[in-house]
Amino acid sequence: MTGSELRERFSASLMPNYGVPPIALTLGRGCEVYDADGRQYLDLIAGIAVSSLGHGHPALVKAVAHQAATIAHTSNLFINEREIELAERLVSLLGGDAKVYFSNSGTEANEAALKLVKRAAGPGRHYFVAAGKGFHGRTSGSLALTGKDSIREPFGPFGMDVRFVPHGDLDALREAVDTGCTAVFVEPTQGEAGVVPAPEGYLAGVREICDATGTAFVLDEIQSGIGRTGAWFAHQEAGVRPDVLTLAKGLGGGLPIGACVGFGRYADAFHKGDHGSTFGGNPIACAAALAVLDTIEKEGLLAHTAVMGDLLAEQLDAIDHPLLAGQRGSGLWRALTLTGPHAAHVQEQAAVRGFLVNAVAPDAIRLAPPLVITPEQIGVFIEALPTILDAAEAATKEKQS
Numbered sequence: 228m229t230g231s232e233l234r235e236r237f238s239a240s241l242m243p244n245y246g247v248p249p250i251a252l253t254l255g256r257g258c259e260v261y262d263a264d265g266r267q268y269l270d271l272i273a274g275i276a277v278s279s280l281g282h283g284h285p286a287l288v289k290a291v292a293h294q295a296a297t298i299a300h301t302s303n304l305f306i307n308e309r310e311i312e313l314a315e316r317l318v319s320l321l322g323g324d325a326k327v328y329f330s331n332s333g334t335e336a337n338e339a340a341l342k343l344v345k346r347a348a349g350p351g352r353h354y355f356v357a358a359g360k361g362f363h364g365r366t367s368g369s370l371a372l373t374g375k376d377s378i379r380e381p382f383g384p385f386g387m388d389v390r391f392v393p394h395g396d397l398d399a400l401r402e403a404v405d406t407g408c409t410a411v412f413v414e415p416t417q418g419e420a421g422v423v424p425a426p427e428g429y430l431a432g433v434r435e436i437c438d439a440t441g442t443a444f445v446l447d448e449i450q451s452g453i454g455r456t457g458a459w460f461a462h463q464e465a466g467v468r469p470d471v472l473t474l475a476k477g478l479g480g481g482l483p484i485g486a487c488v489g490f491g492r493y494a495d496a497f498h499k500g501d502h503g504s505t506f507g508g509n510p511i512a513c514a515a516a517l518a519v520l521d522t523i524e525k526e527g528l529l530a531h532t533a534v535m536g537d538l539l540a541e542q543l544d545a546i547d548h549p550l551l552a553g554q555r556g557s558g559l560w561r562a563l564t565l566t567g568p569h570a571a572h573v574q575e576q577a578a579v580r581g582f583l584v585n586a587v588a589p590d591a592i593r594l595a596p597p598l599v600i601t602p603e604q605i606g607v608f609i610e611a612l613p614t615i616l617d618a619a620e621a622a623t624k625e626k627q628s
């Protein structure tokens with residue numbers, strides 16, 4: 228089946244919410260993927276910061292196959308040991324005094340967090356604060372907290388009082404949060420907004436404001452967590468612990484899983500029957516996540532990610548091109564910022580030359596490669612980048628003329 232045939236069938240049978248993706252992927256090996264027409268690409272986006280071990284990692288394949296052959300599903304009517312192991316593992320990586328709820332996606336992890344903080348809140352707390360341009364997911368509760376107006380507004384109202392403050396602005400946050408606030412939801416670095424870091428000291432400031440008002444601090448590390456920045460979790464680098472932490476994307480290495488972690492009194496805030504999911508804590512997804520955590524540890528991927536991230540940043544900084552404004556981010560989570568709205572052309576021209584990147588904003592290209600990427604693979608991309616930018620510039624001019 229060719230890519231063009233697959234695109235036609237996609238368009239005829241799948242809802243148009245994603246548009247029709249330009250490339251159909253059929254095989255992945257390490258940091259390389261292949262499309263339906265046999266073309267090879269270096270994968271620099273990893274399914275949106277998900278395939279952290281790359282594709283087909285033997286540890287993940289073995290864990291999933293073994294678990295599928297042992298017991299694939301139990302539901303939450305029964306205990307499965309993988310779920311306990313994974314929760315214990317996460318709690319130990321987070322430094323203890325925490326408990327975990329497992330979901331199947333990021334947005335569900337945030338929905339759990341939303342119910343958890345409502346359960347934990349005293350009387351008189353009736354509104355939420357979140358960051359402008361932030362992203363927390365597409366289901367109604369998470370969407371209500373999502374600061375990207377274009378994706379939220381068509382679907383409201385949500386029956387929630389959510390107040391948005393600019394990302395990284397502690398003065399605005401202090402102004403917005405009083406003892407009527409249930410929770411503050413933020414990302415450490417805004418992923419979907421274009422890998423936009425907060426200023427130094429931001430998380431410590433959020434912690435202080437939440438402590439002063441007794442407000443719950445919910446940190447969405449769905450994109451930043453599990454090694455992406457070169458630490459297990461971005462908040463650990465800041466030396467700040469939230470009350471509630473949400474995870475997903477990189478946790479399952481490609482299998483669908485999310486987690487909502489409650490610290491301190493938030494660990495036990497749910498009452499029996501308060502929340503649930505038929506698939507949550509599914510043994511196969513948990514086995515995959517355990518393989519991801521084991522492999523990150525065994526292969527030293529946190530240190531590797533930090534070193535590769537620095538290398539990538541340094542080599543990007545050395546490129547001088549009229550389309551390239553700069554780069555931002557940390558670890559293997561970067562955005563190339565462009566001097567104009569050229570991202571769609573850059574993404575397209577990168578694909579033509581065998582590189583998968585993501586036009587996350589009109590003027591920003593997101594890079595979130597597998598954490599196992601090598602210096603040689605980074606080098607191949609860096610070498611091709613000026614040509615890609617030239618071609619994008621030519622395509623822009625052609626469109627204008």
Ligand SMILES: *Cc1c(COP(=O)(O)O)cnc(C)c1O
Binds near residue numbers: 333335364414448450
């Ligand atoms: C991707 C993402 C989500 C939503 O996760 P889904 O698995 O797509 O529901 C929420 N928050 C952040 C920060 C994300 O990057």
